[in-house]
Amino acid sequence: MTQSVLVLPGDGIGPEIVAQAKRVLEHLQQHHGLDVTLEEALVGGAAIDSTGIPLPEETLQKAKCADAVLLGAVGGPKWEALDISIRPEKALLGLRSQLELFANLRPAVLYPQLAEASSLKAELVAGLDILIIRELTGGIYFGQPRGVSEVNGEKVGVNTYVYSESEIRRIAHAGFKAAQKRNKRLCSVDKANVLEVTELWRDVVTEVGKEYPDVELSHMYVDNAAMQLIREPKQFDVIVTGNMFGDILSDAAAMLTGSIGMLPSASLDANGKGMYEPIHGSAPDIAGGGVANPLATILSVAMMLRFSLQRADLAEQVEKAVGVVLDQGYRTADIAAGNESVNTQAMGDAVIAALK
Incomplete structure (x- = not known):
C-alpha cells in the first residue's frame, strides 16, 4: 500500500538540505521500489510570511494524515521580534503535541x-x-503556568517543570x-x-x-x-x-x-508514526549559500525508512551510501577539518551516486 510523506522544508538552510533528502527519496522511488507519495507544506517562518501563523491548520491536517513527516528547520532572526506565542519554533511544539510524538530518538x-x-x-x-x-511532549517546555508578569513592581518569568x-x-x-x-x-x-x-x-x-x-x-x-x-x-x-x-x-x-x-533524529508516537529532522537549527548565517551539510537530513530519511515506512533494507542502503561518500573523501565545510570541501548539491549528488 502506498504510504505518504509530508515534506516541510521550513526556514534558513531547511529548503537546501531537504531538497537533497527529497532527491534521495525520489531516487528510492524510481530505482528501489519505495512506494510513497511526497507532498510539501509550509511551516515556521515561511508559514508566518504566507499565513501569519507558524503552523497553519492545512499543514497540521496534512501532517496528521501522512505516514511520516520530514522537516528541515524553523526559525531565524527575521522572526525573533515576534511575540513568543507566534514565533516559528511554536510550529515544532505544535506538531509534537498534536501528533503525540512523545519519544525523540x-x-x-x-x-x-x-x-x-x-x-x-x-x-x-x-x-x-x-x-x-x-521525552518530547511534556516537561518544562509544555508545563503550565508559564509566562512573564509583573509582581511587586518588577517583571517575573515563570515556567513549570x-x-x-x-x-x-x-x-x-x-x-x-x-x-x-x-x-x-x-x-x-x-x-x-x-x-x-x-x-x-x-x-x-x-x-x-x-x-x-x-x-x-x-x-x-x-x-x-x-x-x-x-x-x-x-x-x-x-x-x-x-x-x-x-x-x-x-x-x-x-x-x-x-x-x-x-546527526538525524526521529520523533515517534505510540504506533510508529514519526517526524524526522536533523537536530541542527536553521543556521541563518549560512542560509542560501549552498554550503550546508545535508547528511543529517539524509540520515533522517534513513530513520524514517526504518521506523515509519518499514523499509529497513532501504535504510541500511542509505546509511551505507553515506559511509561510502565519506570514504571517498567528500566533506562539507563543517566536517572538512581544514581540507577541501564540497557544497550541499555535490554532497547530495555523491550520496545518490553511491546508492546507484
Missing part, C-alpha cells in the same frame, strides 16, 4: 572517517555509538525496549537531588526497570551526565531523559561526532 554515531573532526581525542570517541531518547507518572512510564518503556535491541544498558538522567519532579522520574523509571531484568539500569544527575559525555562518552549506550535535559545533552553529544550537521 537521537543517535550520536561517529563515522570513523570523521574522527579527526571531533573536538575530542580520537581514542575517546572512536567507535562512539550512543542513543539519546528524549511538570511530568505525570504515565508520561514518565511511557518514555521509560521506550528506553528499555531500545536498550534491549542494543547493548542492554540504560542510563536515566535526572536532577533528583534538587527537583521533586525528577525524583518522581527516578522512582518511576526504577519501577519500570523491574519489567526488564535483562537491561542494566543506572541513574545519573544531569550535570554529571554532561561532564561524563565529554570525559568518557563511550560509557553510555542508551540515555533516557526529560525534554529539556535531552535537548541539551543531545546537542553536546552531537559535537562528539564531529559536527551537529551529521
